[in-house]
Amino acid sequence: MPDPSRIIADLLAHYDSHRRRLPWRSDPGVRPDPYHVWLSEVMLQQTTVQTVIPYFRAFLQRWPGVADLAAAEQDAVMHAWQGLGYYSRARNLRKCAQVLVADHAGRFPQTEAGLLSLPGIGPYTAAAIAAIAFDQPTMPVDGNIERVSARLYAIEEAMPTVKPELKARAATLIARDRPGDMAQALMDLGATICTPRSPACGTCPISRDCMGREQGIAADLPRKAPKKAKPTRHAVFFWLSRGDGAVLFQRRPDKGLLGGMMLPPSTDWRDARPWTEAETRNHAPVASDWRALNGGVSHTFTHFHFEMTVWAGHVADHATFDGPDDVWCPPDRLDSLALPTVAKKVCRHALSGGTLV
Ligand code: SF4
Structure with a gap:
């Protein structure tokens, strides 16, 4: 059975020397700006890091802080968002910035519950900001972390029914003293080593705890329910x-x-x-x-x-x-x-x- 404390120790040690350098990440030991975390997490939904980087930079250059975004014209924000899709997210970004300025003195609440009360911030984004920007003991579970959880525990039930179980398994991997780093370490692992089609188990820092690898089924997990034809x-x-x-x-x-x-x-x-x-x-x-x-x-x-x-x-x-x-x-x-x-x-x-x- 995987040992969560050993997984946390192994993965954080790997993260300390192999973390991805991303424009929204702060240097080790420096608390990230919640505005950067929020913006990047909203942009990263449904798209890739490489696509997001130029958008993130352009947004920050134009609207360096929450107050700048709150004062932006809606059309300007929509225009800057062009190509990222799911345009309600761009509308909600501005709306959320306005609520932060009006009701929170331009600062992000530090708890998941407080973050969840803001426009456009759902459970995943709230957990990501709480963990990464405020070191709250929580685990934002994205597609990468779902995949790693399914493989670590060799869970064969199909998506999306299995999601709550994957979330519960991922929660066992919260690092009490470094929750933000652990969440990012898992995201990095899923993006660079435990990739969807061909997990590089030979270079994986937590392979000794991985039941999916041991059983030879890792690459097939998480299983997917058959797709419905699109109308x-x-x-x-x-x-x-x-x-x-x-x-x-x-x-x-x-x-x-x-x-x-x-x-x-x-x-x-x-x-x-x-x-x-x-x-x-x-x-x-x-x-x-x-x-x-x-x-x-x-x-x-x-x-x-x-x-x-x-x-x-x-x-x-x-x-x-x-x-x-x-x-x-x-x-x-x-x-x-x-x-x-x-x-x-x-x-x-x-x-x-x-x-x-
Ligand atoms: S051992 Fe392989 S399947 Fe298991 S977590 Fe590491 S990369 Fe993923």
């Missing part, structure tokens, strides 16, 4: 230009998928079937000489595939709409808009006249 949704986007060449974009409602981001207007995104020509015409934002562009655009979200076609139309000079969420943007200034990846694909397709997919 496909369909929509038509309307590329509407006016006399001066500007194109119409609309801001999506704050709540929901791509909330607060800018996209060209579209039909509903529906599951059932592609839109017919007559249906599309009824959903166009304005009467125009609409024509369907050749080909289409595909994009895959976490929960569904998205198949799109694009219709192009034109309205008279300087026509505007009164909608508060409408923006006309010249095609050479699209960089100024907070466009999610899917909208960029639609733009590329429309600007190529329908030749790019």
